Amino acid sequence: MRYLPLVWASLFHKKTRLILTLLSLTAAFMLFGLLQAVSVLFSSGADFVGANRLITQARVSFTQPLPLALLPRIEAIPGVARVAYSQFFGGIYIEERNFFPQFAVDPERLLDAYPEWVLPDDQRQAFISTKTGAIVGRKLVEKYGFKIGDKIPLKSFIFTKKDGTRAWEWEVVGIFDGKDEDWAGRSNLMYLNYGHFDEARQFGQGGAGVYIIRVADPNESERIANEVDRQFENSPDETKTQTEKDWNLSFARQIGDIGLIVTAILGAVFFTILLVTGNTMSQAVRERIPEFAVLKTLGFSDGKVTALVLAEAFALCLIGGLIGMTLAVGAAKVVSGLLNGSPVVVQPVVWIQAFATMVGLAVAVGIFPALRARRLQIVDALAGR
Amino acid sequence: MTTALVSIRGVSKRYTRGKQTVEVLSHLDLDIASGDFLALMGPSGSGKTTLLNLIGGLDQPSGGEIRVNDQRIDTLSSGALARWRARHVGFVFQFYNLLPVLSAEANVELPLLLTDLSKAQRKKNVAAALAVVGLSDRATHKPNELSGGQQQRVAIARALVGDPTLLVCDEPTGDLDRKTADEVLTLLQDLNRNYGKTIIMVTHDAKAAEFATHRLQMDKGALVAGEAA
Ligand SMILES: Nc1ncnc2c1ncn2[C@@H]1O[C@H](COP(=O)(O)OP(=O)(O)OP(=O)(O)O)[C@@H](O)[C@H]1O
Ligand SMILES: [Mg+2]
Numbered sequence: 001m002r003y004l005p006l007v008w009a010s011l012f013h014k015k016t017r018l019i020l021t022l023l024s025l026t027a028a029f030m031l032f033g034l035l036q037a038v039s040v041l042f043s044s045g046a047d048f049v050g051a052n053r054l055i056t057q058a059r060v061s062f063t064q065p066l067p068l069a070l071l072p073r074i075e076a077i078p079g080v081a082r083v084a085y086s087q088f089f090g091g092i093y094i095e096e097r098n099f100f101p102q103f104a105v106d107p108e109r110l111l112d113a114y115p116e117w118v119l120p121d122d123q124r125q126a127f128i129s130t131k132t133g134a135i136v137g138r139k140l141v142e143k144y145g146f147k148i149g150d151k152i153p154l155k156s157f158i159f160t161k162k163d164g165t166r167a168w169e170w171e172v173v174g175i176f177d178g179k180d181e182d183w184a185g186r187s188n189l190m191y192l193n194y195g196h197f198d199e200a201r202q203f204g205q206g207g208a209g210v211y212i213i214r215v216a217d218p219n220e221s222e223r224i225a226n227e228v229d230r231q232f233e234n235s236p237d238e239t240k241t242q243t244e245k246d247w248n249l250s251f252a253r254q255i256g257d258i259g260l261i262v263t264a265i266l267g268a269v270f271f272t273i274l275l276v277t278g279n280t281m282s283q284a285v286r287e288r289i290p291e292f293a294v295l296k297t298l299g300f301s302d303g304k305v306t307a308l309v310l311a312e313a314f315a316l317c318l319i320g321g322l323i324g325m326t327l328a329v330g331a332a333k334v335v336s337g338l339l340n341g342s343p344v345v346v347q348p349v350v351w352i353q354a355f356a357t358m359v360g361l362a363v364a365v366g367i368f369p370a371l372r373a374r375r376l377q378i379v380d381a382l383a384g385r
Numbered sequence: 386m387t388t389a390l391v392s393i394r395g396v397s398k399r400y401t402r403g404k405q406t407v408e409v410l411s412h413l414d415l416d417i418a419s420g421d422f423l424a425l426m427g428p429s430g431s432g433k434t435t436l437l438n439l440i441g442g443l444d445q446p447s448g449g450e451i452r453v454n455d456q457r458i459d460t461l462s463s464g465a466l467a468r469w470r471a472r473h474v475g476f477v478f479q480f481y482n483l484l485p486v487l488s489a490e491a492n493v494e495l496p497l498l499l500t501d502l503s504k505a506q507r508k509k510n511v512a513a514a515l516a517v518v519g520l521s522d523r524a525t526h527k528p529n530e531l532s533g534g535q536q537q538r539v540a541i542a543r544a545l546v547g548d549p550t551l552l553v554c555d556e557p558t559g560d561l562d563r564k565t566a567d568e569v570l571t572l573l574q575d576l577n578r579n580y581g582k583t584i585i586m587v588t589h590d591a592k593a594a595e596f597a598t599h600r601l602q603m604d605k606g607a608l609v610a611g612e613a614a
Contacts, residue, residue, distance in 0.1 A: 002498050009486040294482045297443060298496045298543075299471025301464055379444045382478070383434075 003304075007311045013284060018316075021280040025320020026327065028273040029354060032266055033328025034335065036350040039262040041343075042249055051221045051243035053113065056211040056228055059238035062250075065207030066237055073231055074211060079224050081216040084109035085208035089192055091154030091168065093144070100140055102154065102190040104197035104208075107133075113214045116183045123148070123174030131196040135174035137187030146172050152190075160202045168200075185337065213241070270357070278365040281313055285369035292373045293381035306374040313366025314359075321358040325351065389416035390550070390583050391440055396449030396459075398435050398606075409435045410606045412449070422577040422584045424594035427603035433587040434555055436603070440585060441553040442470045454550060471499045475544025477554040481536040483528040489539045490515065490524040496547045514542040517580075518572060534565035541572060545582075552576065554586040558593050570596040 011018055056074070058064035068085065075083050089102040107127040111117060119127075119135060127133050136146050146152065150172045160166055170192055178184035198205055213228070215221045225241040232239045242250065285292070292305055300308075325346065332344045398410040409432045417423055417440075425433050438444040439451060442458050445466075451459045453473065461469060475496075483492045490511050497507045515521050518538040528536050537557060544552055554573070558566035574596045576582045586597060594600045602610045 002504070005491065006487070006495075006498070009484075009491070013486050290482065291484050294484070295495070296467065297441075297470065297476050297482075299467050299499050301467050304499075379438050382443075382482075 003308065003311070007308060007315055010284075010288070010308070010312055011315055013288065017280055017283070021277055021316065022320045022323070024273055024276045025317065026324040028269050029321045029324025029358075030327040030331060031269055031324075032354060032357065033325045033346050033350055034331045034344075035262045035266060036353060037328070037332050037344050037346045038335065039259050040347055040350060042258040051245065052215055052218045053244040054213040054215065054221060054225050054228070054241050055244055055247040056213060056239045056241040057209065057247070059229075059240045062209060065204055065209055066211065066239065068206050068208060070211065070232065070237060070239075074213060074228055077224060077227050077231070079216050079220040080213055082109065082112045082214040084113035084212040084214075085194075086110065086210055086212060087194065087197070087208045088158070089154070089156055089197070090158040091156045093152065093154055098144075100188055100190065102134075102192055104192045104194045106194050107135075107191070110191060110212070113212045116179045117176040117187075118179055119174045119176040123176075126173040127191075127193065130171060130173050131193055131199075132169070132171050133173035134170035134190055134192045135176050136172055136190045138175060138177045138184060139186075139188040140190060141175055143188070146175070148172050148175065159197075159204075161200050162202050164202075210247075212244075270361070274361065274364060277313075277316065277361065278368075281309075281316070281365045281369045282372075284312070285309055285373055289373070289376055289381050290384075292376060293378050296376070296378050297382070302374045306370045309370035309373045310362070310366045313370070314362040317358045317362040317365070321354060321361075325354050388418060390419040390421075390454060391415070391417040391585075392450075392452040393440070394450045394452075396436075396439065396446045396451060398432070398439065398444075399447040408606060410439075410446070413606070413608060415601075415608060417583065417585060419583055420577070420581055422574065422596070422598040423586065424597035424600045425585065425587045425603060426589070426591070426594055426600060427609075429589075431603040432606040433603055437553055437555055437585060437587050441474045441476060441551070442466045443476075471496060471547065473550040475541075475547065475549040475552045477537070477540050477544050477552065477557045479556040479559040481528070481533070481540045481560075483536055483539055483543075485528050488525045488527055489520060489531065489542075492528070492539055493542045493546050495543060500547070510546055511542075514546040515539075517545060517576075518542045532565070533561050534568055537561065537565075537569050538572065541569070541576075545576070550583065552582050552584040554584065556587055556589065558588065558590065563592075566590070566593060 056066070058066050065087070071083060071085065074080060084106060087104040089104050091102050092099060107124070111119075111124060111127075123135065127135050134152065140146060152170050152172060154168045154170060155166050156168055157166070159168075161168065170190075176187065178187050194208075213224065215224050221243065225243075228241045229239050295305055295308075296302075329346050332346050336344045393413060393415040396410060396413045397408060399406050399408045413436070425436065427433055435444070439446050439459075440453070442461070446459050449459070450457060456469075458466065458469060483489075484495070487495075493511045493514055494507055497510060502510065512521065512524070515524055518541050520535060520538055520542065523531060523535060523539075528539070531539065541557075552573075557573070558569055561569060570593055573584055573586065577584050577598070584597075586593075588594055601608055
């Protein structure tokens, strides 16, 4: 402890270089914390804990529709509270940059499956009874100024109408909100009445992209998911049932092996940081060889001098690492917001990895300068040899 | 001669460069009594620094014996020698060799970090050492905020703070102007006279040597003349 002021002061030997090195370390560890957090999220295996909603899609691909005929068989499974179905509509509102997701749904079933959406009772009734009706989320209302009674033109890039056009029109009959801030943040979508959608489309009648299953008891969700998939095993419509969270993530997973990408990026980053910090440390020691010679003259042992240099490397890596990880925690919150509710948090395991990296980095960049300081011969160093 | 504080017998120092071996010191004998202020003079390359480093335990001789306070130091391991230096020797160099990132008081405290003195005790000893060299009011200054003479006085305080048996100074005024040099030399003289410190000082400057109690001349690795103790 008594050597701490000495280590601390030595760090500040060259202020500009210290700051630049710390900035590099900070940036690297911020990236590390954030990417590892995302990676852990994506690589997490099927996690049914606390899941009260399951999504069933066709086993081959979510773009493959499932027939509505599966509905009664899913409903018959014990523990299933409510089943809804949903078809991604793929509509463009006026121009392409105005993209927001729309889903054709059975109104009653959907609203039962998603109690997180709140809307007045009369609007709920209107959605059920209006075949060309639609409800829009609060965030869309804020963005586009939709009002009840508006007729919204949507050009679907998937579905053609029987009249051969792709121009659909939906009447706003309700505006829904999230039950809390989190859900309010996700309300940038629109639900269309499946009735009119199914009647008017040219192909694919009687099918839906996914089933949404609300389970009565979250503890039962894993069993129910397995049960659903077993029901349709070896049939033409094999299914894959996941929790809602895993299903959301599976979109991102299609981009590629996130874990591998993250590892590659971090590998490159830390290789660079190793060179930057290693250079800083070796310069810091090379410039101060006469100072280490003085310390040895005063009676500092070879071991103490080695420890002082290593301590300096540790201090450098820990300061940069801790600032970076703290920033990563903040950045993770921002990313969570962007990912629409998939919580990206810097888990304890990431902190442990980060500490291990800081220690490893400190040893890697500190060991050779430390040995150099250890080996120096006092009389040679004092004479500038 | 058992009263000598430093006793050097038949000491040699050879350096080997490639196939060539240079004998820098050859079979040198020297005694330095406790309480001496010895000035070592001689032409450049005559081996003054080499001898001083051997006496101060910074280097080991190639042959011969060196005793300080009746303890053989030429046979100590490098770790034991480091501990011995910390306890018995204070060093002053031509270029002060202070740590630039540390304040004057932190520089003076360095040798005490190796002792088991408490923080308060260390602080007290540092203040006392700075008072002896007349720099109490500069305790918190960094070396680059001090003049050359002041830096050298801080270095002397650092050499003194552990209350060493021996003060070893290699051209302590080599980088100072006449007036400042005289101040530093007066300080060393005072330490010798009033604090009983044994001092061995290498110098090129005959006027500096006047401050010492004894003077010795070296040439080509041997003592040639002077008034030995
Ligand atoms: N490590 C070494 N390797 C080879 N030669 C050395 C080494 N150290 C000292 N010498 C040689 O030993 C001789 C004496 O050196 P030393 O430094 O003791 O001289 P000095 O009397 O202190 O000279 P100066 O007055 O210039 O400081 C010189 O010729 C020097 O080149
Ligand atoms: Mg010399």
